[in-house]
Amino acid sequence: MQASTNEQSSPPPLSTSAPRRDSDWRLFLRLLPYAQPYSRPLIIAGIMLIPLALSAALQPIIIGQAISFLKQEPSTYDFLEGLELTQGIDLLTLLLFLTVVVRFGLQGIQGYWVTKIGQQITADIRQDLFRHVTSLSAGFFDRTPVGKLITRLTSDVEALGDVFATGAVGVVSDLFSILVVAITMIWTNPLLGTMLLGMVIPITGLIIYFQNQYRQANYKAREELSALNANLQENIVGIGVVQIFRRESFNSQLFQTVNKRYVKAVDHTIFYDSAVSATLEWITFAAVAGVLLLGGKLVEQQQIDFGVLATFILFSQRVFDPLRQLAEKFTTIQAGFTAVERITDLMNQPIAIRDPEKPTLLPRPDTSTAIGEVKFSDVWLAYKDDEYVLQGLDFRIKPGEKVAIVGPTGAGKSSLIRLLCRLYEASRGQVLVDGVDVRNLSQTELRRHIGVILQDGFLFSGDVKSNISLGEDYSLAEIQAAARQMNVANFIEQLPQGYNTELRERGTNLSAGQKQLLAFARVAIRNPRILVLDEATASLDVGTEAMIQTALEKLLVNRTAIIIAHRLSTIRYVDRILVLKRGRLVEIGSHEELLAAGGVYASLYQLQQLGVA
Numbered sequence: 001m002q003a004s005t006n007e008q009s010s011p012p013p014l015s016t017s018a019p020r021r022d023s024d025w026r027l028f029l030r031l032l033p034y035a036q037p038y039s040r041p042l043i044i045a046g047i048m049l050i051p052l053a054l055s056a057a058l059q060p061i062i063i064g065q066a067i068s069f070l071k072q073e074p075s076t077y078d079f080l081e082g083l084e085l086t087q088g089i090d091l092l093t094l095l096l097f098l099t100v101v102v103r104f105g106l107q108g109i110q111g112y113w114v115t116k117i118g119q120q121i122t123a124d125i126r127q128d129l130f131r132h133v134t135s136l137s138a139g140f141f142d143r144t145p146v147g148k149l150i151t152r153l154t155s156d157v158e159a160l161g162d163v164f165a166t167g168a169v170g171v172v173s174d175l176f177s178i179l180v181v182a183i184t185m186i187w188t189n190p191l192l193g194t195m196l197l198g199m200v201i202p203i204t205g206l207i208i209y210f211q212n213q214y215r216q217a218n219y220k221a222r223e224e225l226s227a228l229n230a231n232l233q234e235n236i237v238g239i240g241v242v243q244i245f246r247r248e249s250f251n252s253q254l255f256q257t258v259n260k261r262y263v264k265a266v267d268h269t270i271f272y273d274s275a276v277s278a279t280l281e282w283i284t285f286a287a288v289a290g291v292l293l294l295g296g297k298l299v300e301q302q303q304i305d306f307g308v309l310a311t312f313i314l315f316s317q318r319v320f321d322p323l324r325q326l327a328e329k330f331t332t333i334q335a336g337f338t339a340v341e342r343i344t345d346l347m348n349q350p351i352a353i354r355d356p357e358k359p360t361l362l363p364r365p366d367t368s369t370a371i372g373e374v375k376f377s378d379v380w381l382a383y384k385d386d387e388y389v390l391q392g393l394d395f396r397i398k399p400g401e402k403v404a405i406v407g408p409t410g411a412g413k414s415s416l417i418r419l420l421c422r423l424y425e426a427s428r429g430q431v432l433v434d435g436v437d438v439r440n441l442s443q444t445e446l447r448r449h450i451g452v453i454l455q456d457g458f459l460f461s462g463d464v465k466s467n468i469s470l471g472e473d474y475s476l477a478e479i480q481a482a483a484r485q486m487n488v489a490n491f492i493e494q495l496p497q498g499y500n501t502e503l504r505e506r507g508t509n510l511s512a513g514q515k516q517l518l519a520f521a522r523v524a525i526r527n528p529r530i531l532v533l534d535e536a537t538a539s540l541d542v543g544t545e546a547m548i549q550t551a552l553e554k555l556l557v558n559r560t561a562i563i564i565a566h567r568l569s570t571i572r573y574v575d576r577i578l579v580l581k582r583g584r585l586v587e588i589g590s591h592e593e594l595l596a597a598g599g600v601y602a603s604l605y606q607l608q609q610l611g612v613a
């Protein structure tokens with residue numbers, strides 16, 4: 001099977017400056033699958049909107065009726081006629097009180113419910129996003145700054161959560177209220193009703209315009225925030241280098257530039273946010289003035305009563321009330337939509353390296369066949385289109401063989417290992433483990449059988465025990481056995497809480513050698529058939545290195561091993577040496593053979609002997 005193109009070079013990067021803007025409706029639809037599990041409570045919350053909106057629309061009518069009733073106007077409803085003054089007023093007060101109870105009661109319950117569901121939906125999205133991001137290929141992480149990813153996983157998801165938490169999702173009920181109030185107004189007095197609605201429509205248009213502008217500005221602001229976080233993250237992770245090279249003030253200036261860009265972007269969002277609030281402020285007063293002007297004339301001409309006029313003055317506030325509410329929730333909602341855009345952008349990142357539908361299993365060890373064979377068959381790799389960093393690699397490593405890979409820096413040693421572990425996929429050719437193409441194996445199966453020890457043994461925050469087991473089901477006895485085998489048991493037992501001692505994130509409370517030995521124990525417990533060591537013995541003192549060498553010798557027994565080493569003196573014990581140069585395999589042979597051949601290896605060796613390289 002030959003892969004035709006290099007998959008990892010094709011996926012689009014996370015979008016940056018130019019916002020790819022979807023309509024609100026399409027964004028809303030993307031959220032729907034998350035809402036589905038909560039459809040029942042959401043429908044009940046939706047039904048609650050009906051009495052809520054009705055009571056909002058009824059209140060101005062009841063107050064208008066009270067005025068009409070007091071003035072004994074013809075527009076008084078039939079059921080009030082014939083009642084005594086106190087009786088009628090009591091009845092209307094009771095009705096008003098009922099609408100108030102319905103509104104406050106239901107609004108509270110509905111708000112609580114929706115917020116709670118919203119938080120659950122947000123948590124589901126966060127969980128999905130985490131799962132997706134951790135499945136993305138190494139290529140994606142190579143081109144995406146960590147700070148940007150963290151922003152999307154934290155503050156973007158949080159911005160979405162805020163839509164629910166701040167009750168901004170209540171705009172649905174606000175919009176429904178506008179509809180009910182509009183119908184009631186037309187039914188009460190078509191002329192005044194039409195006039196008020198005539199004002200609502202262009203204002204809604206204006207608000208939509210400002211909303212769009214706000215969204216664009218907000219997208220930009222979020223991008224700048226990502227850049228800010230990426231810069232921060234880089235400085236914190238690289239603090240050692242920053243301080244040693246006295247780059248503090250230079251980096252501070254760089255940070256200031258990013259910081260200023262962020263402030264500028266946020267300024268734009270504030271402008272559109274204020275524009276909406278200001279528009280609604282004056283329109284409400286303009287509407288009351290309009291009703292007074294037109295309504296006053298109608299009263300004069302005795303076309304309507306005072307009660308109706310009072311009803312419409314209240315309506316003119318009520319109809320803009322939901323719009324005002326919308327404006328208040330507007331920032332949160334737009335930030336929420338921006339967040340959905342950015343979250344879906346991340347969700348849409350294709351998972352470049354997938355497990356096959358029907359994965360093959362690696363042959364199990366039995367007495368007749370040895371396991372741990374590695375074969376590269378005409379393998380090419382380009383990180384970027386057509387820039388091949390590995391070219392036509394063709395070799396076979398026998399089960400149990402110890403092979404070193406050497407070559408000048410940038411020759412492609414680490415890239416070769418990435419292909420073997422399928423962190424990247426070959427642009428052309430096949431990588432086979434025990435005769436099976438790595439693309440036909442599940443990643444779990446492949447990586448279970450390859451133990452990798454990197455230069456910097458990364459430690460997770462957690463105790464020593466869990467840093468060896470890495471969440472898999474090993475008993476304490478097994479963990480202790482692995483630690484003993486790798487000469488690290490004594491050290492662990494001397495720690496304050498032994499195997500339960502908490503290690504700090506990135507293992508800064510351990511020395512490089514101790515971290516290395518823990519990494520050995522982590523691999524030893526898994527008993528892989530192939531061992532990969534990437535510069536594992538670099539940067540250690542002589543004593544620790546001796547300890548590591550003994551541990552390593554034990555680890556190498558009955559396993560295939562591939563060792564990348566710069567210091568050629570450390571790899572004399574290997575069976576064969578593969579020499580890479582500019583992505584090509586230029587020499588293969590034992591130490592003695594290669595020295596005798598007088599090629600690349602021999603000159604590298606001589607340079608190292610002289611202490612030049």
Ligand SMILES: Nc1ncnc2c1ncn2[C@@H]1O[C@H](COP(=O)(O)OP(=O)(O)OP(=O)(O)O)[C@@H](O)[C@H]1O
Nearest residue numbers: 142383384389407408409410411412413414415416
């Ligand atoms: N993620 C990547 N994206 C693009 N190019 C890369 C990437 N990783 C490595 N390269 C390029 O591929 C080439 C081989 O790199 P690789 O890290 O495999 O070399 P190496 O032999 O392991 O080097 P060193 O000994 O310095 O670790 C280099 O030219 C490098 O610039």
